[in-house]
Amino acid sequence: ESITTPDRRTATGMVTVRSTARSEHEIQRPSPLALDKTSISATYDGDTYSVAVTSNGRWTATSDAAWCMLDPASGTSNGIITVNVTENTTADSRSATITVISGEVTQEVSVTQAAPPLALDKTYIVATKYGGTYSFAVTSNGAWTATSDAAWCTLTSTSGTNDGTIAMNVEENTTTGSRSATITIISGSLTWQVTITQATTGNNFTETGGGLSFDMIGVAGSTFTMGATTEQDSEVQPNESPEHDVTLSNYAIGKYEVTQKLWWDVMGSWPSTAPSSSYGEGDQYPMYYVSHDDIQSFLTALNAKTGKNYRLPTEAEWEYAARGGNQSQDYKYSGSNTIGRVAWYYDNSGRKTHIVGTKGANELGIYDMSGNVEEWCSDWYDSYSSDYYYVQTNPTGAVSGTNRVSRGGTFLSGATGATGCRVSYRSYADPSSHAYYQGFRLVLPL
Numbered sequence: 001e002s003i004t005t006p007d008r009r010t011a012t013g014m015v016t017v018r019s020t021a022r023s024e025h026e027i028q029r030p031s032p033l034a035l036d037k038t039s040i041s042a043t044y045d046g047d048t049y050s051v052a053v054t055s056n057g058r059w060t061a062t063s064d065a066a067w068c069m070l071d072p073a074s075g076t077s078n079g080i081i082t083v084n085v086t087e088n089t090t091a092d093s094r095s096a097t098i099t100v101i102s103g104e105v106t107q108e109v110s111v112t113q114a115a116p117p118l119a120l121d122k123t124y125i126v127a128t129k130y131g132g133t134y135s136f137a138v139t140s141n142g143a144w145t146a147t148s149d150a151a152w153c154t155l156t157s158t159s160g161t162n163d164g165t166i167a168m169n170v171e172e173n174t175t176t177g178s179r180s181a182t183i184t185i186i187s188g189s190l191t192w193q194v195t196i197t198q199a200t201t202g203n204n205f206t207e208t209g210g211g212l213s214f215d216m217i218g219v220a221g222s223t224f225t226m227g228a229t230t231e232q233d234s235e236v237q238p239n240e241s242p243e244h245d246v247t248l249s250n251y252a253i254g255k256y257e258v259t260q261k262l263w264w265d266v267m268g269s270w271p272s273t274a275p276s277s278s279y280g281e282g283d284q285y286p287m288y289y290v291s292h293d294d295i296q297s298f299l300t301a302l303n304a305k306t307g308k309n310y311r312l313p314t315e316a317e318w319e320y321a322a323r324g325g326n327q328s329q330d331y332k333y334s335g336s337n338t339i340g341r342v343a344w345y346y347d348n349s350g351r352k353t354h355i356v357g358t359k360g361a362n363e364l365g366i367y368d369m370s371g372n373v374e375e376w377c378s379d380w381y382d383s384y385s386s387d388y389y390y391v392q393t394n395p396t397g398a399v400s401g402t403n404r405v406s407r408g409g410t411f412l413s414g415a416t417g418a419t420g421c422r423v424s425y426r427s428y429a430d431p432s433s434h435a436y437y438q439g440f441r442l443v444l445p446l
Contacts, residue, residue, distance in 0.1 A: 065096035150181035210305025280353030292431035324363030334369035335362030343371030346414035373439035381428035
């Protein structure tokens with residue numbers, strides 16, 4: 001037989017011809033999957049969008065962002081995917097990718113969402129009874145105005161045309177109840193609000209017995225989670241675990257660390273080593289170079305003067321107060337996630353103590369529970385045993401030991417990271433030891 005080869009030459013006889021080229025039918029066969037678009041531009045306030053799917057087989061669709069949801073997420077032929085985009089409440093634009101797969105074919109649709117013309121970095125602020133200055137950041141691509149509905153909460157900035165910071169001056173709460181204010185920020189048709197709550201005077205008081213004068217902060221008892229909680233991140237140490245629930249009764253704790261003046265007014269003499277100018281010397285500097293044993297003599301003298309029962313805090317009382325008690329905002333340090341706002345530590349202390357109360361207070365109005373001097377607690381040091389998996393009420397720690405607990409970090413914390421200033425960090429020392437970085441704070445049961 002004769003055949004015509006692809007180059008149109010004629011051959012005679014039995015000839016086998018092989019070609020790697022696909023047939024014309026195969027080349028023109030349509031793809032098993034096609035989409036009607038490859039990108040979607042979403043508005044900042046979100047909306048519903050759609051993607052048409054053309055398919056001759058089963059397909060599945062996924063989104064890599066929780067704010068971009070698909071319905072349906074699969075099909076067996078042609079169909080419509082509804083794309084639900086939620087409002088963008090961040091300060092930036094964002095993007096997502098929708099991936100549609102049928103067999104070995106993959107198609108993608110990119111979704112971009114614009115940043116809102118106005119965004120705030122917080123919507124809730126807790127102010128201490130003592131007031132102070134608080135702030136929040138405004139991100140805006142247009143003009144905005146801000147107002148406060150309370151005379152005790154005034155704003156330093158009431159308008160702007162782009163990004164900025166609004167600072168609020170909160171007065172001390174001298175009323176008998178807690179109170180709240182609302183800051184309203186308007187940009188065009190958008191309205192955003194920040195709520196400020198301020199604690200009541202509660203059981204705060206100034207001790208004046210025995211001719212002394214020092215401030216105490218009332219702490220309302222409650223149940224809290226002690227130890228290696230999530231906001232402590234990867235810095236958690238083994239002795240901070242397991243986290244466990246503790247219930248405490250009401251008590252008052254020193255607004256400040258015990259000062260050198262208060263020590264002298266009670267004792268009339270220094271312990272074996274006096275404070276020095278090398279580490280901070282003066283009436284309002286924290287007392288240091290005091291052993292756990294020295295403090296027992298101080299407490300005996302103090303209670304004789306005041307007729308009360310002041311003592312060292314238990315470790316649980318110390319941590320609950322450091323976390324902000326029932327006003328806690330779950331900060332890593334006592335009063336902030338930014339250590340420099342609330343603590344004298346390695347990077348800012350100049351390797352010495354500082355006058356108490358010169359950094360920011362925590363949520364309860366307590367100062368220096370992170371940094372400055374480490375603070376003795378009453379407990380013997382021990383690990384958190386399996387018993388701590390159960391709720392404990394007013395725990396006092398181990399019944400015996402060789403070291404006493406100390407908490408809060410020091411002005412030296414942070415040479416290799418400020419982990420020692422975290423609210424859950426645990427340290428310990430021999431109760432007879434004296435150190436230039438170790439002081440204490442008072443507690444009074446209520």
